[in-house]
């Protein structure tokens with residue numbers, strides 16, 4: 332039996348591994364170069380991730396979906412192996428790390444246009460996923476990556492699933508919609524709620540709801556309403572503030588679509604929002620299943636174009652084993 336990659340291993344598949352650039356609950360992330368010398372980030376699941384079926388499946392899910400989806404505002408995948416001791420995922424490398432890390436490091440809030448642009452890009456990625464009938468389930472600053480031009484991509488598709496196929500309910504309590512706290516399944520509207528939280532955070536400098544425990548956060552999300560965004564930051568364009576507030580509606584039916592948010596954000600940036608055009612090869616649930624079967628372990632994609640103080644984050648994951656909302660959060 333082959334062993335999982337050792338921390339000091341220097342190659343994996345066609346990638347040459349370099350320094351460790353990050354460590355999450357699921358994987359170790361190393362800077363690497365592909366056979367053409369282009370920089371990528373390689374995610375290697377921890378031995379404990381592979382040892383537990385649920386977490387190994389989440390990693391496999393992240394590999395498969397990252398390689399299947401193709402959108403300018405989803406972190407691009409280049410190659411990977413979903414299961415087994417040599418499991419890994421090679422993705423676009425973002426030298427600044429995750430947006431949460433960037434915000435902590437810089438210590439200064441984003442400019443208004445910078446925040447609107449990041450939100451428009453994330454809304455665009457969500458429109459794409461929702462168009463395909465998928466939900467992301469984990470929109471938060473830890474899963475947003477921003478390049479040197481200020482353009483954002485949403486990553487970490489481990490909890491993403493196609494609604495038609497069903498999946499585990501999941502989320503991070505700071506960003507999680509009331510219906511998820513109620514134990515209902517997630518929908519596109521649940522992602523929009525998380526986008527609303529992200530909008531508050533980036534546009535006002537603070538998350539709308541606080542709490543030290545899961546219960547405190549649950550009470551806040553279920554019973555409270557944040558102050559109007561315009562009071563917190565009068566510079567926020569009126570229509571963006573209105574939609575961000577609507578995104579936090581307790582009832583799913585009152586929330587706007589991710590595409591309506593995208594349009595409002597682009598309009599606020601002075602642009603005329605066009606309809607999104609999706610590639611014909613966009614994966615549908617059936618195709619997703621087939622692709623995994625056909626490729627077995629290793630699946631790949633085109634080479635990359637080139638290098639491109641928050642409290643602990645409890646996560647809710649449900650299904651199978653005992654649910655512990657604080658189990659896997661940085």
Ligand SMILES: Nc1ncnc2c1ncn2[C@@H]1O[C@H](COP(=O)(O)OP(=O)(O)OP(=O)(O)O)[C@@H](O)[C@H]1O
Pocket residue numbers: 352353354355356357358359360372374406422423424425426427428429432473476487659661
């Ligand atoms: N594409 C990337 N480019 C640059 N840095 C990255 C990239 N992906 C991950 N990182 C770094 O690695 C860290 C851990 O990544 P990530 O949060 O995706 O780990 P994970 O274990 O897969 O996730 P989780 O903790 O949610 O299970 C990030 O916080 C970031 O610093």
